[in-house]
Amino acid sequence: MPEPTPFTERAAHIWREIRSDERPRIAPYAEAAPLKPWKWDRPLDKLLGRLMVDPPLGRGRLLERATAIAEGFTDLAEMGDEAFRIRCRDMRRKLGREGLAEPLVDECLALIREATRRELGLSHYPVQLMGGLVMLSGGIAEMATGEGKTITALLPAITASLAGSPVHVFTVNDYLATRDLAKLEPVYHLFGLTTGLIVEGMEPPQRQAAYRADVVYGTNKEIAFDYLRDQAQLGKARGAARRRVARLAGRAQSPLTMRGLHFAIVDEADSIFIDEARTPLILSQEIPADDDGLYLSALELVTHLEEGRDYAVKMADRAIELSERGKRAVQQLAAGLPQRMWRIRQAREQLASQALSALLLFQRDRDYVVVDGKVSIVDESTGRTMADRSWEGGLHQLVEVKEQVELTGMRNTIARITYQRFFRRYRRLSGMSGTVREVAGELWADFGLKVKPVPTNRPRIREHRGHAMHRDQEAKWHAVADSVAVIRQGEGMRPILVGTRSVADSESVAAVLDARGIPYRLLNARQDGEEAGVVAQAGQLGAVTVATNMAGRGTDIELSEEARKAGGLHVILTAFHETARIDRQLYGRAGRQGDPGSAEAITALDDELYRHYGGTVAKIVGRSAKVWPIENGPAEWLRQWAQGAAERKHASVRRQVEVSEDKLREQLAFSGSA
Numbered sequence: 001m002p003e004p005t006p007f008t009e010r011a012a013h014i015w016r017e018i019r020s021d022e023r024p025r026i027a028p029y030a031e032a033a034p035l036k037p038w039k040w041d042r043p044l045d046k047l048l049g050r051l052m053v054d055p056p057l058g059r060g061r062l063l064e065r066a067t068a069i070a071e072g073f074t075d076l077a078e079m080g081d082e083a084f085r086i087r088c089r090d091m092r093r094k095l096g097r098e099g100l101a102e103p104l105v106d107e108c109l110a111l112i113r114e115a116t117r118r119e120l121g122l123s124h125y126p127v128q129l130m131g132g133l134v135m136l137s138g139g140i141a142e143m144a145t146g147e148g149k150t151i152t153a154l155l156p157a158i159t160a161s162l163a164g165s166p167v168h169v170f171t172v173n174d175y176l177a178t179r180d181l182a183k184l185e186p187v188y189h190l191f192g193l194t195t196g197l198i199v200e201g202m203e204p205p206q207r208q209a210a211y212r213a214d215v216v217y218g219t220n221k222e223i224a225f226d227y228l229r230d231q232a233q234l235g236k237a238r239g240a241a242r243r244r245v246a247r248l249a250g251r252a253q254s255p256l257t258m259r260g261l262h263f264a265i266v267d268e269a270d271s272i273f274i275d276e277a278r279t280p281l282i283l284s285q286e287i288p289a290d291d292d293g294l295y296l297s298a299l300e301l302v303t304h305l306e307e308g309r310d311y312a313v314k315m316a317d318r319a320i321e322l323s324e325r326g327k328r329a330v331q332q333l334a335a336g337l338p339q340r341m342w343r344i345r346q347a348r349e350q351l352a353s354q355a356l357s358a359l360l361l362f363q364r365d366r367d368y369v370v371v372d373g374k375v376s377i378v379d380e381s382t383g384r385t386m387a388d389r390s391w392e393g394g395l396h397q398l399v400e401v402k403e404q405v406e407l408t409g410m411r412n413t414i415a416r417i418t419y420q421r422f423f424r425r426y427r428r429l430s431g432m433s434g435t436v437r438e439v440a441g442e443l444w445a446d447f448g449l450k451v452k453p454v455p456t457n458r459p460r461i462r463e464h465r466g467h468a469m470h471r472d473q474e475a476k477w478h479a480v481a482d483s484v485a486v487i488r489q490g491e492g493m494r495p496i497l498v499g500t501r502s503v504a505d506s507e508s509v510a511a512v513l514d515a516r517g518i519p520y521r522l523l524n525a526r527q528d529g530e531e532a533g534v535v536a537q538a539g540q541l542g543a544v545t546v547a548t549n550m551a552g553r554g555t556d557i558e559l560s561e562e563a564r565k566a567g568g569l570h571v572i573l574t575a576f577h578e579t580a581r582i583d584r585q586l587y588g589r590a591g592r593q594g595d596p597g598s599a600e601a602i603t604a605l606d607d608e609l610y611r612h613y614g615g616t617v618a619k620i621v622g623r624s625a626k627v628w629p630i631e632n633g634p635a636e637w638l639r640q641w642a643q644g645a646a647e648r649k650h651a652s653v654r655r656q657v658e659v660s661e662d663k664l665r666e667q668l669a670f671s672g673s674a
């Protein structure tokens with residue numbers, strides 16, 4: 001046995017700890033001690049962020065080790081299929097006996113690499129092996145977009161699983177969880193590992209069966225809700241007593257869905273750990289709808305209020321603030337109304353604020369779509385609808401009345417949790433993302449996770465064509481259509497992806513393209529049936545794809561050979577998001593794996609980001625620009641200013657969510673059915 005290195009010692013210790021829960025003695029997660037969060041304030045977080053990002057790992061020992069794994073173990077390629085299968089299966093015994101000793105981990109990674117080559121025809125690059133090693137040691141691997149994180153996840157998932165720890169792999173949406181697992185399943189099976197998939201709409205027995213697998217794929221929302229459901233179950237004293245009796249009687253049947261929170265691998269870690277952390281998860285039960293006209297009367301009542309005098313619209317906070325005068329006006333207007341709610345001061349004021357929010361802040365085809373007579377919330381960062389999710393505090397019902405669809409019941413909170421708390425309950429956390437550096441401080445402070453940048457396999461050659469800002473939306477859509485036409489004609493029909501922030505915007509682009517007779521395919525929350533087909537076509541010569549963030553993170557647009565020769569994919573961003581990380585994810589659809597590609601931004605001064613966060617800078621830019629469009633310099637200053645303000649706002653919301661559970665009720669919260 002070689003001398004143990006610090007890595008071996010630490011890893012062996014961690015895995016001994018994890019293995020203490022080895023099946024069938026998996027402890028319920030209630031017993032797993034939550035990680036203790038660090039609580040520092042923002043400037044310190046920022047400083048820590050800089051300290052927490054290690055220098056690039058390019059020249060370090062990890063690259064040497066990864067290269068040695070890739071270049072060593074040459075005997076594996078020559079083994080017959082059966083002999084190779086036996087060797088893979090034998091790994092479980094070895095890891096089980098010796099823990100994560102470095103030579104054993106290296107051998108295991110080499111086996112996974114070879115198994116992936118045999119099953120998928122892809123062989124991990126040394127940089128992907130580095131990513132795997134980072135995650136095994138409980139860190140976040142910063143790997144650029146398109147570097148192959150899907151197959152990188154196999155490395156820690158299989159190794160941890162063979163060492164005896166149940167593994168959860170988190171993706172940002174059901175489509176990616178399903179796609180990734182379908183692709184990778186043969187590799188897991190070669191090692192004798194079982195796999196499970198958790199997606200929306202599954203019944204509890206199906207979920208319970210899926211969680212019994214060694215490696216489970218799912219989204220943070222689905223898995224966290226299952227955890228909440230189990231928590232609610234554990235919290236019921238009668239349920240606990242019954243379970244104890246069942247255990248004493250030798251009936252091991254567990255009413256819990258999950259087996260515990262052990263090892264988590266989080267793809268797109270910044271989206272899940274940071275962006276999602278602003279929305280707490282609330283498990284609730286529906287109370288039958290009782291339509292006594294309350295919501296309609298609330299919507300009618302607030303039409304008598306005046307902005308500025310009775311209330312202020314806080315766009316950045318997504319909130320309505322009633323003034324003292326407004327509160328008095330609500331009291332007077334509600335005096336003759338029959339419903340009891342109007343007699344209670346707090347309820348009355350909350351209802352009026354929610355009614356104003358439903359009318360002024362929540363827009364159809366941006367925040368929600370109406371499909372089959374139902375209001376479905378659209379998650380902007382993924383571009384997808386979230387069936388069975390609803391807004392709290394009567395807001396959902398007010399939007400339903402506004403849209404004249406059937407009223408659903410109110411919801412009663414059963415259990416709640418923040419993502420920060422949920423993920424801290426895992427015994428070991430790890431993750432990867434291409435856009436994680438600027439939130440490294442928060443990841444360290446909230447989860448104790450360190451970001452380690454991994455170099456790209458081949459240099460990135462994506463070309464950035466700058467940022468042009470137009471005066472208004474109409475001018476912007478025409479500029480987008482101009483750019484599409486010029487690139488199609490002048491650059492050999494390269495494929496183009498036009499990214500929009502909302503369903504409505506994607507339809508505005510579609511309209512200008514229709515007017516010019518340019519063929520395109522649309523991908524948004526209303527037209528999502530053909531997702532795989534649209535994505536498969538998007539990298540072909542002549543393809544124009546107009547999409548919301550459904551074609552953002554994780555979407556792999558494979559180029560045809562002709563499209564690659566013509567210059568690869570061109571991405572047009574039509575509105576910046578509140579965080580630059582989401583923009584970079586959209587750009588990252590082009591120029592993947594060292595392929596050619598280009599990107600540009602075409603925005604307008606009246607874009608949502610600038611309206612909400614542009615402040616005085618937006619006014620100065622708007623006033624001073626004589627000739628439109630304005631390009632790069634001033635346009636970029638405004639973007640940076642507005643995104644900086646939005647990021648600060650979001651960070652403070654995340655902090656509030658953590659600091660005070662009570663304030664959660666004031667936030668926009670989603671609820672899932674119990």
Ligand SMILES: Nc1ncnc2c1ncn2[C@@H]1O[C@H](COP(=O)(O)OP(=O)(O)OP(=O)(O)O)[C@@H](O)[C@H]1O
Nearest residue numbers: 122123124125145146147148149150151434554556
């Ligand atoms: N080792 C490899 N050899 C050849 N091709 C690879 C390798 N690894 C990944 N690829 C290919 O690279 C493409 C991008 O992979 P993948 O979608 O996993 O990237 P990603 O890092 O997850 O991207 P994103 O950041 O957008 O989610 C895929 O088409 C995949 O088949």
